[in-house]
Amino acid sequence: MASGEDSLIARYFKPLATDPGAFGLTDDAAVLKSAGEDIVVNTDAIVEGVHFLPDDPADSIARKALRVNLSDLAAKGAVPAGFVLTLALRDTDEAWLAEFARGLGEDVAQFGCALLGGDTVSTPGPLMISVTAFGRVPTGKMVRRAGAAAGDRVVVTGTIGDAALGLAALRGGAVATALVDQPALRDLLVSRYRVPQPRSALAWVVRDHASAAMDVSDGLAGDLAKLCDVSRVSADIDAAAVPLSAPVMFLAERGLASIESILSGGDDYEILCTVPEERFAAFAADAWQAGVAVTTIGRIVEGSSGPRFLDAQGGAMALTRLSYSHF
Amino acid sequence: MASGEDSLIARYFKPLATDPGAFGLTDDAAVLKSAGEDIVVNTDAIVEGVHFLPDDPADSIARKALRVNLSDLAAKGAVPAGFVLTLALRDTDEAWLAEFARGLGEDVAQFGCALLGGDTVSTPGPLMISVTAFGRVPTGKMVRRAGAAAGDRVVVTGTIGDAALGLAALRGGAVATALVDQPALRDLLVSRYRVPQPRSALAWVVRDHASAAMDVSDGLAGDLAKLCDVSRVSADIDAAAVPLSAPVMFLAERGLASIESILSGGDDYEILCTVPEERFAAFAADAWQAGVAVTTIGRIVEGSSGPRFLDAQGGAMALTRLSYSHF
Secondary structure, three states: OOHHHHHHHHHHHHHHOOOHHHHHHOOOOEEEOOOOOEEEEEEEEEEEOOOEOOOOOHHHHHHHHHHHHHHHHHHOOOEEEEEEEEEEEOOOOHHHHHHHHHHHHHHHHHHOOOEEEEEEEEOOOOOEEEEEEEEEEOOOOOOOOOOOOOOOEEEEEOOOOHHHHHHHHHOOOHHHHHOOOOHHHHHHHHHHHHOOOOOHHHHHHHHHHOOEEEEEOOOHHHHHHHHHHHHOOEEEEEHHHOOOOHHHHHHHHOOOOOHHHHHHOOOOOEEEEEEOHHHHHHHHHHHHHHOOOEEEEEEEEOOOOOOEEEOOOOOEOOOOOOOOOOO | OOHHHHHHHHHHOHHHOOOHHHHHHOOOOEEEOOOOOEEEEEEEEEEEOOOEOOOOOHHHHHHHHHHHHHHHHHHOOOEEEEEEEEEEEOOOOHHHHHHHHHHHHHHHHHHOOOEEEEEEEEOOOOOEEEEEEEEEEOOOOOOOOOOOOOOOEEEEEOOOOHHHHHHHHHOOOHHHHHOOOOHHHHHHHHHHHHOOOOOHHHHHHHHHHOOEEEEEOOOHHHHHHHHHHHHOOEEEEEHHHOOOOHHHHHHHHOOOOOHHHHHHOOOOOEEEEEEOHHHHHHHHHHHHHHOOOEEEEEEEEOOOOOOEEEOOOOOEOOOOOOOOOOO
16 A cells, blocks of 8 residues: 555545454554454446446445455354455545445445455456455354255245346336336345345344355255255255245346346345254244344255246246356 | 366365364454464555566466565565465466466475465456465554664675566567577566565564564565655665666676666565664674575665665765565
């Protein structure tokens, strides 16, 4: 960091560095204290034009950058402990930075996850925000992708498909046209795209009961395939059981949201987990206490052929695309 | 991550994930074990066209991305514990990725710092590599920028100015011309620019004896000013005592390397630290044992006016530029 950056950092980001280990951002590095528990580390970056749109509000970009990481921590059963931030900027638009820091600061307070440090670099290319987030779990208690066993229930939080359709609404076309007279439905979808809702409140419930878990970021179908692959199992999913929000149902009824686009859309940032049958009652009760809606969508089964999504007649649907791919 | 990325990650980066906490890169997050010691966290990104050149070899780009972070850890007195990597790529040139991973893998082995996880995103812009590195120190023992006191010696490792002149040599012009018949000198400067030498071997010595420390990344003059500022002291530096390599002296003698460009050039990745006089003999002896050259370049003094660089006549030099600034 050089002097121009230093004063910007001090002005906008120092107030977010509320952890003593951040040294008020006056040092080269931060200290993450540990009382012997495991530190869970996750890193996810968002890129302008790929994960957010150039005219998305600065505060929502900041929130998304942090929240996509908090979503991973929650799925791993970890309590947020702090994060570091790399900002690649074309220039220093102070009004933009001020809004960015304001949004980030509100999330720092809401999720109890302080800024520990960062780096600011100039780029001639698109804006990019890379976050590495830290969480704490008791030793050996991080919930893995591996661990699902035949017979386990497959569960998701919240609703699936909103964010991808929010992006479609922002991009115009048929989805946007269908929502012209439905501003409340449109706003719900757009906000789900711009500002994910990490299921941090469910972290302890996942840790106590789930046999495996991950967050849904690239599309439910593809992410479930990854979980099954590393757990060496398969799954039978009842496509009709996948929880949908009111605006997604509105669009689906009008032929504007295929089940395939819903299952592979990505950006959901819900938790996908597997729960042994004998733990499910306690899991559901604890999830209710945590205030997070959970829905059973299927079962883990033996096999290595990849999860099947079954239609109302019990036939396996042919999904040509499982998830979003960067390449 | 989606399937295309997953297979690339598995092929090239899984062999670098030698820590059990990385779960072979098959999970969303990694676990950093702690036996109660402090985890030191540092994050630094490098951008094509800013921190490295588009035609720099892929393996040297990987090494630089990791080493600029290892340099910070060493200056903080920390032993490397692992790192996460965010790669923003325009496309997936497998030959490039293979070379990148090969260079990174050699450094993972050399510095005992395993890959814990990462994220790969596509960008239409310049290549960017963001690393967050972790180190361990006994509780409360991270060496801070703050802590320098009047009377302390100001010490640097290695030599200063090489990397900035290495970049100048790569860019052509008078420096390149002067080195046409001096390939060994040129190669030394270029390698100092492309592949920093983090002073990891000195970490324990810094931790045992230094009152304050940081790495020199943006230029010695500016970095010393930051250390003094946060320590609420000033410094008197003997400009002639600043250690220079043979190729830098060669260029300086020909009027192609001003002391100002040497002091403000950046990319040195040496350790700048302050050592109380009564600790200096032990510090020097331990540094010798660690195999790292250290040079006293001045003294910490009381004051808040910023460090002074003194010429042979004892007069303060007027430096118009202290360090590299991104903005």
